[in-house]
Amino acid sequence: MxxxxxxxxxxxxxxxxxxxxxxxxxxxxxxxxxxxxxxxxxxxxxxxxxxxxxxxxxxxxxxxxxxxxxxxxxxxxxxxxxxxxxxxxxxxxxxxxxxxxxxxCRDEKGRPDVMRGEETQVFGALGFDPDLARGEPLFVLPGTHSKWAKVKDGRIASFRTFITGEMFALLAGSSLLSAGKDPAGEAEGFAAGLARAADMASAMSSLFEARAAQFCDGRTAGWARGFLSGLLIGGEVRELAPAQRQVVIVGEPELATRYSAALAYFGIESRTLDGELCAMAGLELLDDD
Amino acid sequence: MxxxxxxxxxxxxxxxxxxxxxxxxxxxxxxxxxxxxxxxxxxxxxxxxxxxxxxxxxxxxxxxxxxxxxxxxxxxxxxxxxxxxxxxxxxxxxxxxxxxxxxxCRDEKGRPDVMRGEETQVFGALGFDPDLARGEPLFVLPGTHSKWAKVKDGRIASFRTFITGEMFALLAGSSLLSAGKDPAGEAEGFAAGLARAADMASAMSSLFEARAAQFCDGRTAGWARGFLSGLLIGGEVRELAPAQRQVVIVGEPELATRYSAALAYFGIESRTLDGELCAMAGLELLDDD
Missing domain, CATH: 3.30.420.300 (2-keto-3-deoxy-galactonokinase, substrate binding domain)
Incomplete structure (x- = not known):
């Protein structure tokens, strides 16, 4: 030391x-x-x-x-x-x-993927909790570009990036879908978005519903915002965590709560570790002799 | 008259x-x-x-x-x-x-959808070509929000909106995916995007590849732009035109060419009608006594 x-x-x-x-x-x-x-x-x-x-x-x-x-x-x-x-x-x-x-990493289909920083949180989490290092946990690190990392024998075996956070920011903030910041209806919209994600072949085909529901069903712009969030996170969970029993969420509380709710909707348990504590723990591994 | x-x-x-x-x-x-x-x-x-x-x-x-x-x-x-x-x-x-x-319209899952203007082009196209009015054509009207309309007995039976054009503009222009305007590599990227769309569960899971391929495979920003276009249009075609033999594209030439290529990749024939001529023909229906 x-x-x-x-x-x-x-x-x-x-x-x-x-x-x-x-x-x-x-x-x-x-x-x-x-x-x-x-x-x-x-x-x-x-x-x-x-x-x-x-x-x-x-x-x-x-x-x-x-x-x-x-x-x-x-x-x-x-x-x-x-x-x-x-x-x-x-x-x-x-x-x-x-x-x-x-x-x-590169998956079996040849798709390349990269991360810078999230590996620190994963290694930190493994150091935090030896049970995780012994098991085969699936991690999700939500953010602008969320990372889904599979760990095996204490190694990062593979991972995949979903640009859910950036997509949400672009669609809710800069698109013609008219998703507003007023929170009225947002929770209900989030639940509707999760249900739609479970129901459809892809999130892409339901994005416009955020706008159409305002014209046809009198939904609020806040509902549309929640709907987009639920649809995008739900689609991500559905695609990356099928047949999974538990997922470890590493992130800040507000986003972790959304991911936890989406995972629960698909019948998947989750536990949350604080993203900042995991980053610190990972950096300490690099500093220790 | x-x-x-x-x-x-x-x-x-x-x-x-x-x-x-x-x-x-x-x-x-x-x-x-x-x-x-x-x-x-x-x-x-x-x-x-x-x-x-x-x-x-x-x-x-x-x-x-x-x-x-x-x-x-x-x-x-x-x-x-x-x-x-x-x-x-x-x-x-x-x-x-x-x-x-x-x-x-509302589909069998209860999803609402709306269009304003594209119906004019569809009705105009039907007036243009009586064979279309007698058949059961599937139209695609590419644009900021592309519309896929099923026609039966000369009526617009149902339709679905995909926000492909807006998504492409946001991702290629304002995202962290670093898709550039230099056309070098764009055609190759478009082909790679189509192949990926055919290969994957959803376009969402491969969007980040536009960035990762620049780090890992030395791809250009133009390639990334083409890749995003191919991935998004390919995903749209795959989801909305399965088991279709022919699709009628109504739009301007540059976009129509992209959709035609994407349809061909999935083994679907297409014919293209000029969007402006179809709009005029539809408006003439409204003006005629």
């Missing part, structure tokens, strides 16, 4: 930093996401100013082309040991910065 | 006007779409200025809440006679304006 270290999860839209001293996290900070940053090195130096640490360990987009240094992806099946061995160390304004690799 | 009449198809994004004299279209104009117009009455009066006609016949969003006057939807199965009988006549700055109803 070293002295003070800074741990960081640097995503496209935000940076989360933790100061670790004596094996414990003692302070937390937020900073800007990598997307759109003109100078990521400068942003990092500013974000850690005043913290007295000789080493920074970063995961996420820090290792992307737009980040501090491009770090090659680790191929699935991925062990936490290989992941740690893939750390790239650079020097930056007198600091030693270690950047974790992301993970890539 | 009356004297001079103005025919118009007023959509959300543009207005198309034709001056009809002696039973023939003699002039054509374009104007602004209904979406975002502060004063649709004024916009119409300005758009027809200088044309000497006592009557205007309009279809599309002119009959929507945001248009000149809300005209109730006609329910499926919809005949062209009932559609014509549903015309609402208003007076506007000395002009007699007839506004056509849209059409609504």
């Amino acid at each position: 070293s002295g003070e270290t800074i741990l960081g999860d640097w995503g496209g839209s935000h940076l989360r930093l933790w100061l670790r001293a004596g094996g414990k996290v003692v302070e937390r900070r937020d900073g800007p996401g990598i997307a759109g940053l003109a100078d990521s090195e400068l942003a990092l130096v500013e974000a850690v100013e005043g913290w007295d640490a000789a080493r920074i360990v970063l995961c996420g987009m820090a290792g992307s082309r737009a980040g501090l240094r491009e770090v090659p992806y680790l191929e699935c099946p991925a062990t936490s040991e290989a992941w740690k061995a893939g750390l790239v160390e650079i020097q930056l304004a007198g600091l030693s910065v270690a950047i974790a690799p992301g993970v890539c | 009356s004297g001079e009449t103005i025919l118009g198809d007023w959509g959300g994004s543009h207005l198309r006007l034709w001056l009809r004299a002696g039973g023939k279209v003699v002039e054509r104009r374009d104007g602004p779409g209904i979406a975002g117009l502060a004063d649709s009455e004024l916009a119409l009066v300005e758009a027809v200025e200088g044309w000497d006609a006592a009557r205007i016949v309009l279809c599309g969003m002119a009959g929507s809440r945001a248009g000149l006057r809300e005209v109730p939807y006609l329910e499926c199965p919809a005949t062209s006679e009932a559609w014509k009988a549903g015309l609402v006549e208003i007076q506007l700055a000395g002009l007699s304006v007839a506004i056509a109803p849209g059409v609504c």
Whole structure:
């Protein structure tokens, strides 16, 4: 165990930093996401100013082309040991910065997929709960691009990305489907969307119902918003968790609640682990000797 | 047959006007779409200025809440006679304006759907080609919101909306999938998208491949754009035209070519009718005595 270290999860839209001293996290900070940053090195130096640490360990987009240094992806099946061995160390304004690799995989149909940051949460969750590392859990990490990761023998065996969060934001915020922010009717719309997801060949064919139901059935724009959420998350669950008994959700509470409800609708149990705690636990694995 | 009449198809994004004299279209104009117009009455009066006609016949969003006057939807199965009988006549700055109803339907699962304007093209196509009116053709009208309409005994029996065009615009233009406008690789991407649509349970699960393939397989942003187009249109065709031998495409050439290629990929023949000619033919049905 070293002295003070800074741990960081640097995503496209935000940076989360933790100061670790004596094996414990003692302070937390937020900073800007990598997307759109003109100078990521400068942003990092500013974000850690005043913290007295000789080493920074970063995961996420820090290792992307737009980040501090491009770090090659680790191929699935991925062990936490290989992941740690893939750390790239650079020097930056007198600091030693270690950047974790992301993970890539290719499914049986040849489809490529990538993640940067979510692997940290999965490895962190496995360290958290040895039962998960011994079993064959299916994880979902909801977000802009949600990741569904299969773990076997403590490794990330494979994973698949669904762009549900981004799709919802685009459709609810920028489309002609007229989904409004007023929450009136939203819960009822969410339930209707889940039911539709269970019923139809694809979510795509029911998206327009969000608009048509406002004309034909007097639904509110809030209902339409809920409907889109239920339809998209329900379609994702139906496709990626068939015949599954339990799924482990790693994420923030509001989204986790939606995924838990969608999983329950399809008869699947879930347990939720806090996304930030899992990220911290994963980064600690990288920092520990 | 009356004297001079103005025919118009007023959509959300543009207005198309034709001056009809002696039973023939003699002039054509374009104007602004209904979406975002502060004063649709004024916009119409300005758009027809200088044309000497006592009557205007309009279809599309002119009959929507945001248009000149809300005209109730006609329910499926919809005949062209009932559609014509549903015309609402208003007076506007000395002009007699007839506004056509849209059409609504509900499928066996209770899903509502609506169209305003596309019914004009379908009825126009049927008038164009008596063989279509006698058969049971399946029409696709590609666009921002593409409509798939089943015709039987000369009626619009049912239809379904797929928001493929809007989805493509949002994903290719505003998402994190990094689909670029440079056409390099686009045709190859389109073919790969069609193949993926045939292969997968849903288009949703492969959207992220547009991004991952750039990291893992060195694909270009143009390839990603083509891939998204092929994946979305392919998914639509696969879902809405199973076991179909022929589909009639009504639309503009560039989109029609894409749909024709997607249909051919799934072993379905297609013929294409020009969307604007079909709209004119449909409006003429409303104008004829």
